[in-house]
Amino acid sequence: MECRWNHIDGEANNTLFYRYTSNPMMECRKYIQENGYNVGCYFSKDKIVEFENFHIYINGSSDAAVLINTFQLQNQVKLYPPTNMTLNMTENNELLLSWETPAKLLKCRMYEIRHRNNKNKDWQVQVITAQTKFVLSSVDPKKFYTFQVRSKINQYCANTKLWSEWSSAIQWGKDPIQSGKIHENYYLFAFLLALGLLIIVLSLLKFKRIYRSSHCQWKFLKGSNEKQ
The missing domain is CATH 1.10.287 (Helix Hairpins)
Incomplete structure (x- = not known):
């Protein structure tokens, strides 16, 4: 996990302190630096606790640090985009789009699929939960189709609006x-x-x-x- 902030030239170098509700305050052990200034903190996996308030403090010593924000870390997860996408035409003249995703948190993921063709430049959007496939019916063989997928943690596992980046485009038909x-x-x-x-x-x-x-x-x- 990374926690970043903006540094303004001429200002003092910032330090970060954090604590969970059940633990004492600690200073960042691995700062992210740019031009010799702290601009973020990297947290290893063993320092991340979900479903507990995570408090962030900035500047000075632990006694002088100012509380900046409080998070639930499961709400700050930004997933990687889906990979290994494939398109296949079925016997029913349908396009079957499928992709892969890590097995971890599979039931906690939701997906947004967008597609368009060369006759209609507007994206058509569909949202599905806990599936890794999408079927587009009534495909016109004379059209050229483009698909992309992105993902995020669904509302049953976290309260987040952070979508992943869009996957690479996959296409079907004659360009x-x-x-x-x-x-x-x-x-x-x-x-x-x-x-x-x-x-x-x-x-x-x-x-x-x-x-x-x-x-x-x-x-x-x-x-x-x-x-x-």
Whole structure:
């Protein structure tokens, strides 16, 4: 866990003290620093206690420290985004989106799925709880679909509004932009190939005319010499 704050140039270096309701006050053991100033504190896993008030104090000694805030740490959890997403088309013309998430806190997670297609740029949003799959019905094979997923702790395990970052996008269908580029590249390649062949043919014709002209001139000169 990280607890961060802003440091203003010219101000004294801040120190952080903390305590749980059932424990005495302690100073941060591992500060996060930038340019020689404390801008945060890192708490290892063994220092984190959930479902108990966590009090944060800033500045000076433990006697002079000022209470900044009180938290329930389970409400401050920001999850990592889902990973290993896959898309599969079912026999019922549906797209099945699935992803992976750590087994820990699986029942405490909820997910927000957003999707759109190249014909409708507005995101369509769905929220589900304790599942790692989503089904989109009535898929149009002529459209290009994009999906993303994010997650957070659900209301049964904590009271938080902290969503994870969005996952990497996963897509299905033929990308019309890429298809257009492929066609453009194909036409360009065909044009350059035809132009190259035309240049070769013209070069051969020119060479043939030069050859015939020089050959006739040689025969004419040869006949003249024989008469002399």
